[in-house]
Amino acid sequence: MFSRALVGLLALVCAGTALAAEPTAGLDAAINTAITPFANALSGVIFYAVDIGGVxxxxxxxxxxxxxxxxxxxxxxxxxxxxxxxxxxxxxxYSDPNSTGEVSHFQALATAVSGTVGLGNIAGVAIAISIGGPGAAFWMVLAGFLGMSTKFVECTLGVKYRQTNADGSVSGGPMYYLRHGLAEIGLPRLGRWMALAFAVCCIGGTLGAGNLFQINQVYQQMVNITGGAGSVLAGNAALFGIAWAVVLGLVIIGGIKSIAKVTDKLVPFMAVLYIGSALIVLLTNAAHIPDAFAAIFNGAFSAEGVAGGVIGAMIQGFRRAAFSNEAGIGTSPIAHAAVKTDTPVTEGFVSLLEPFIDTIVICTMTALVMVVTGMYTQPGMSGVELTSAAFGSVHPFFRYVLTASVVLFAFSTQISYSYYGLKAWTYLFGESRAMDVSFKLLFLVVCVIGCTLSLDTVVDVSDAMFFSMGVVNIIGLYLLAGVVRTDLATYWKRLQRGELKLAAAAAQ
Incomplete structure (x- = not known):
């Protein structure tokens, strides 16, 4: 399955210019017209803002x-x-192969990272730097560091309250720990309603942030790399989306085990490809690196900034970091719930690495590339187009490397988010083959629609649906934080006494 998917992706990238069909500009405009009012209304509610220092x-x-x-x-x-x-x-x-679950610690981490390491790391960071200036990168890293603790709490709960189904598969995530965890502390009715609300928000979030945004930016990059407005892909967004959806379907139909087999190979490869390319760009501009760090630090605390000085840089950095690493949103616990372990806290520890990899490493690399090349100041460009220009400023070849990264990042995010949305869907409508197939078909249809939207509309819909999950999830995390703290204290004592090492050795 993995080899077929990669072959399909490679064929799609290489043969992209060969796609031909009647222009879909009319369809694009119709979809934009229908969705834009909804996007504006939803964003107004989710991103209600107060004025602080003029920002x-x-x-x-x-x-x-x-x-x-x-x-x-x-x-x-x-x-x-x-x-x-x-x-x-x-x-x-400390692994025990006989533990309950479907995937290893590494596979669970890889699946969750594949969902977090997406185009937010490429396009999102570019948006943050272009609006908030270099200082946004500082706040991005800080948000990633703090977000590691949120991940620990939600992923520990995701395993603690997961459900083992009749066929041996596992279902977990905020839906389950909100319902069952809150019931344990005497809030059963609140738990049921919050679980229901999260599941609804999760379906919208996975279709938006994990699907619409990803495929939209892939399509834009493919158009840019194949000739811009004169490309044969321009105006054929729907056709491109159909081709992409076919390849995506080859992986997601197989469920979490199929997804994990892909992500545990794909994530290390795409991380090495992207970070390696970024390092080459940085080494080429090595003389500017000290100035870049100075610009990031000074911009983080300077009253003078691209948009609102320190407050503007802080908000852009925090917003993009939260979009990228998902700490508190509630998606990652769904992937981590499938891990093979009988000790929930272990997966809380593993999940610490997600924001570190996603935000502190990969987002920082993107930010440094944007700053050392100076491309963030270029007018008329945004999102992945801006990042592509930064990489291409060193050598035109790197635009193609970035395109490969865009394809891999988006694909990996989509396959993980399809699983997240599926678990929310089956929580609402029941575990069955019919429900499984119905959501996957919906996900693929939305993938096609995502190609036809403008960047502004996609960002508004994606951000609003995505962040709506965090409203419900964080309330539950506050209420259950004491449960996690107690479990952590017990685990830490066992670890220090050497009990866990002995138990793992006996299981091997």
Missing amino acids: KVPLIVGWLIIAAAFFTVRLGFINLRGFGHALRLVRGD
């Missing part, structure tokens, strides 16, 4: 960052003291 600050961003800071303190800076143990867990030092 509009979306309350949802503060909601996520304050929660991340709270969990960091509440758990005694677990994002620092648990980092080394997380690496040992991923390496398999």
